[in-house]
Amino acid sequence: MNRPLTTLVWLLAFTALAMLPQVLSVKYYLHLSILALIWVIVAQGQNLIQGFTGYVSIVQAGFMGIGAYGSTLIGIHFGWPIWATIAAAPLITALFALLTGYPSLRVKGHYFAIVTMAFNLIIVIVLVNFRELTRGEAGISNIPKPWDGDRDAYFYLALTLAAAMTLLAALIARSRVGEILRAIRQNEDLVGAIGIAAWKYKLFAFVISAMYAGLAGALYAHFQGFINPEIFGVAQSLDAILAVILGGTGTIAGPVIGAFLVVFLPELLRFADSFRLILYGLILVLATIFMPIGIVGVAKTVLARLHRPGARHDG
Amino acid sequence: MIIRTIAGAVALAISIAAGPGLAAEKKLAVGVADALTGGGAVYGLPQANAVKMAADEINAAGGIKVGADAYKIDVIAYDDKANPTEATNAVRKLIDRDGVKYVLGFCCSGSTSAVASFIAKEKAVMLVGNAAERSITTQKIPNLVRTRPPADYTGQAAGTFIARKGHKRVAVVGALEVGFYSQYVDAVEKELKKAGGEIVAREVFSLRDRDMTPQLTKIRALSPDALLVVGYVEPAAFVYRQSVELGINVPRYGFTSGSEEQFLRVTTSEQMEGVWDLRPTELTLLSASKNGIAYHENYARIFKASPSPSSPYAYDQLYALKAAIEAAGTVDNTEAVAKALRSLPVPPQVVMQYQPVDGKMFDENGQAYTSNGAFQWQKGKWVFVEDLPSDAKAYSLFLGTLK
Amino acid sequence: MLIEILQQTINGLAIGGVYVLIALGLTTVFGILGIAHFAHGSISMFGGYLTYFLMTGYGLPLIAAIPIALAAGVLLGALVEMLAYRPVRHANHINAFIVALGLTMMVEGINLQFFGHEQIVIPTTLSRVFDIKGVTVPELRLYVILSAILLVAAMMIFVEKTKTGQAIRAVAENRDAAILMGVNVTTIPLIVFGISTALGVAAGIMVGALFAIAPGIGEGLVVKGFAVLILGGLGSFPGAILGGTVLGITESIAAGFISSAYKDVIAFAVMIIVLLVRPQGLLGRAP
Structure with a gap:
């Protein structure tokens, strides 16, 4: 697709989403849409490190937790307004990401994945046991909600931020930094060989992705009004990976579609009752086998075929 | 058709x-x-x-x-x-x-x-x-x-009961990372202290743990007068079994609310003999x-x-x-x-x-x-022994003062 | 103090043995196929459930139920390789990982559907407790440790001495060279998955007999299994054995002498520190 057409599709999608509060008569779907928009931010962050850089991080939900608890606790202890605490959340998360990124990024591939997963487990254990600060497993209730909990307004906040973060991800992807990140994914040694300090760029991607998660975590906290460590476990980090893969790795639209999928699909499968888990697992397996390039990948292939009949799409 | x-x-x-x-x-x-x-x-x-x-x-x-x-x-x-x-x-x-x-x-x-x-x-x-x-x-x-009362309402009554039994050094092993279980223990501790007793260890297990021998080995070395087990039935049953296996021979109290069937899956009846469960009077076989x-x-x-x-x-x-x-x-x-x-x-x-x-x-x-009741494991069954001294009215007033 | 240290070491050995078996299964699959087989824990627990079901549902004695469960494990492993992993063999490794996640959910769902939400314990009659100068060792625990050692030894002999075992090692070390040497790379993955799943089932039976099987236990174990792999070195057999033992004892010592609430944090911290000093793990080959 050419540039103007792509822009048009994005604008249409944004407009369609912006009309949701007027269109949806059942507020339950609006509720899910807000969650999905928050997950768009998580997934865009995950895509930066997983999709572009090729490092599969399993700590995104842990970083969401740091953002959520950071924003909530600053609000409780220092009385900052909600906006200030939400803005502070990504910064706090960045600090933790720097500390964990350094040891994690010394290793590659599966080692990196498992070390980050260990960090996610550690974050949850500390959130559970450091009760003086976090109130432990019981969680924190009555976190202030802006606009007195008006869901339509919060939807627009989430939509604006999700759009902004998607735009930022697109800018990073197009920049020289994005180029280097993709080069690292393809051949890290080569990047080092031409005199670029790959570790700086990897750490940058890791910290930025954590900041995305931190922001999303803060948004989650002030939307739901309740947080506890359970929400920020490894299972949710795996959801972030799923969102990227199902939507389309290394694309900008992929995480958006993937985020809506990981939020809506389990809810749509509620009809299956006790078979829900089995069915969800089966869908994942089948989707990965038959659609390994994600929905955006499939769509691109189809569009390319339509444009150039008979031509093979590669890339 | x-x-x-x-x-x-x-x-x-x-x-x-x-x-x-x-x-x-x-x-x-x-x-x-x-x-x-x-x-x-x-x-x-x-x-x-x-x-x-x-x-x-x-x-x-x-x-x-x-x-x-x-x-x-x-x-x-x-x-x-x-x-x-x-x-x-x-x-x-x-x-x-x-x-x-x-x-x-x-x-x-x-x-x-x-x-x-x-x-x-x-x-x-x-x-x-x-x-x-x-x-x-x-x-x-x-x-x-x-419908279920908060854990510390029961914990207070349990503490009085344990203190009356004359225990001075009580070791706790439980799902203490869970708020209400530690609230229960806090309430027990308060009553124990009134009677000059103390809690000498607060060891933790989580919902998925089934091997509590490390915690119990540590407790064994402290030689407490009594053991208090608070937590989900499934891990708690293992605490009872492993405490016997490790030769810890002191009176055992618990706050687990497990059924006979749930315990007997894990332990023998002998390993449970004499264990107290201090809990709301919920359903039991001998209801x-x-x-x-x-x-x-x-x-x-x-x-x-x-x-x-x-x-x-x-x-x-x-x-x-x-x-x-x-x-x-x-x-x-x-x-x-x-x-x-x-x-x-x-x-x-x-x-x-x-x-x-x-x-x-x-x-x-x-x-x-x-x-609240004191139940004791006797020959394969939970037997209701006595009501625990609990004052719903007083606790209700106390609960009303919290926020 | 000495008794306590000895007791904690014995305590840690049992769960350490389980970690070793889980990690051996994971490391075989990883070394040869490069797959992070996340569903391994849940499938292992399925084997444990099956043993329990054969005993309580069909009245089989434990000694008869174990071989059936192990055989089912071999079959199940081969099936999983063929139906789930083979189609994504040439895709990015992350795709195999997603397949593994999907499989985990399916198997957890199936376990729940067929075996229920209550924990199950595989019944045994071994209830004696040995007391050696203040260090207590339950009979069952001793047998679990011994069976783990036996299985590990059998596995080592298989890999070192048999032709299939050597072929597996050849593929693990250099896939392309192995193909040139005429090793069949279609059947090797089947065998690898069969063996690793059987090892997992053995671990599942041990967990089920000594501890219990319940929803979520398998997922917890597989996370520990991966930690062992990192600790010992991905794809390394001796690394898995050393790593599993170290992790089991570390957890027990940490819970006994430092903090039971943070015992997992300490175990993971040990793993991360080892990785900082030796990025290839304790016994892994230098990259």
Whole structure:
């Protein structure tokens, strides 16, 4: 697709989403849409490190937790307004990401994945046991909600931020930094060989992705009004990976579609009752086998075929 | 075949035509949000079963009667995996999409607290079951009530009991990362200290741990006078077994509420002999009450498994709701029903032994209190030995001062 | 103090043995196929459930139920390779990981559907407790440790001495060279998955007999299994054995002498520190 057409599709999608509060008569779907928009931010962050850089991080939900608890606790202890605490959340998360990124990024591939997963487990254990600060497993209730909990307004906040973060991800992807990140994914040694300090760029991607998660975590906290460590476990980090893969790795639209999928699909499968888990697992397996390039990948292939009949799409 | 189809069509046509005229056939949808899968399912699934059982009983007896109408209950149960996000989604779906006004179940504290944090703004009534975190009923949420008493209400009584036995150095091993379990232990500690005793160790296990020998080895070296085990049944059963295997030979007290079946899966009866369980007087095999015996029989017959001791908390929710709706004379006005719940005498059909405060099942905080009992494992069974000294009225006042 | 240290070491050995078996299965699959087989824990627990079911449902004695469960494990492993992993063999490794996640959910769902939400314990009659100068060792625990050692030894002999075992090692070390040497790379993955799943089932039976099987236990174990792999070195057999033992004892010592609440944090911290000092793990080959 050419540039103007792509822009048009994005604008249409944004407009369609912006009309949701007027269109949806059942507020339950609006509720899910807000969650999905928050997950768009998580997934865009995950895509930066997983999709572009090729490092599969399993700590995104842990970083969401740091953002959520950071924003909530600053609000409780220092009385900052909600906006200030939400803005502070990504910064706090960045600090933790720097500390964990350094040891994690010394290793590659599966080692990196498992070390980050260990960090996610550690974050949850500390959130559970450091009760003086976090109130432990019981969680924190009555976190202030802006606009007195008006869901339509919060939807627009989430939509604006999700759009902004998607735009930022697109800018990073197009920049020289994005180029280097993709080069690292393809051949890290080569990047080092031409005199670029790959570790700086990897750490940058890791910290930025954590900041995305931190922001999303803060948004989650002030939307739901309740947080506890359970929400920020490894299972949710795996959801972030799923969102990227199902939507389309290394694309900008992929995480958006993937985020809506990981939020809506389990809810749509509620009809299956006790078979829900089995069915969800089966869908994942089948989707990965038959659609390994994600929905955006499939769509691109189809569009390319339509444009150039008979031509093979590669890339 | 054709005849049957025609007959079916005719029957359908008649029922459609007659529908509005037959006041007796009204439906009331009641939602259940509970852990039906995952680690919390041990508590959640029996609760969901219990609500369905109660609904069938009430329907068979003519339903909920409001004025001239009788409502048959339709139970819609969703899985919340004991996860806060899933629980919020499930209840949002129940209220927003299914149009449910009454949500029951709620076995587990995290998911319950998440729903409690927004329920006040909804035109709905929430009835909490097994979730024991105290703060759920300290927030004065007008449309929320809970059938299970908070853990420290029981802990206080347990502490008095343990102190009276003359123990000075008590070692604790438990799911202390869970708020209400540590609240229980805090309450025990307070009573122990009054009697000059102390807690010498607070060792932790988590829901998935099954090997508590490291914690117990540490405790063995401290030579305590008594061992106190607080936590979920499944790991707790292993604590009892492993304490015997490690040769820890001191009186053992617990707050676990497990059934005989749940313990005997893990331990031999000899390994359990003499263990005390200091807990609300929930369901036991040797249940004293007539309702308890009937509940046990019916549940076992319908679901081919013995009921978990805490499952009647959910069963009782539906009978309390029925009584409140009938007292309020409306199914639509949830505010009136919520108010009726808070001025309800204990309905005769409930299974747990509630201690009414000022004659009411739920106090001003929306909290119900059962009596607390000391149960002892004797030759393969939990035997009720004595009531624990507990004062529902005093605790209710204390709960009201918290926020 | 000495008794306590000895006791904690014995305590840690049992769960350490389970970790070793889980990690051996994971490391074989990883070394040869490069797959992070996340579903391994849940499938292992399925084997444990099956053993329990054969005993309580069909009245089989434990000694008869174990071989059936192990055989079922071999079959199940081969099936999983063929139906789930083979189609994504040439895709990015992350795709195999997603397949593994999907499989985990399916198997957890199936376990729940067929075996229920209550924990199960495989019944045994071994209830004696040995007391050696203040260090207590339950009979059952001793047998679990011994069986783990036996299985590990059998596995080592298989890999070192048999032709199939050597072929497996050849593929693990250099896939392309192995193909040139005429090793069949279609059947090797089947055999590898069969063996690793059988090892997992053995671990599942041990967990089920000594501890219990319940929803979520398998997922917890597989996370520990991966930690062992990192600790010992991905794809390394001796690394898995050393790593599993070290992790088991570390957890027990940490819980006994430092903090039971933070015992997992300490175990993971040890793993991360080892990784900082030796990025290839304790016994892994230098990259």
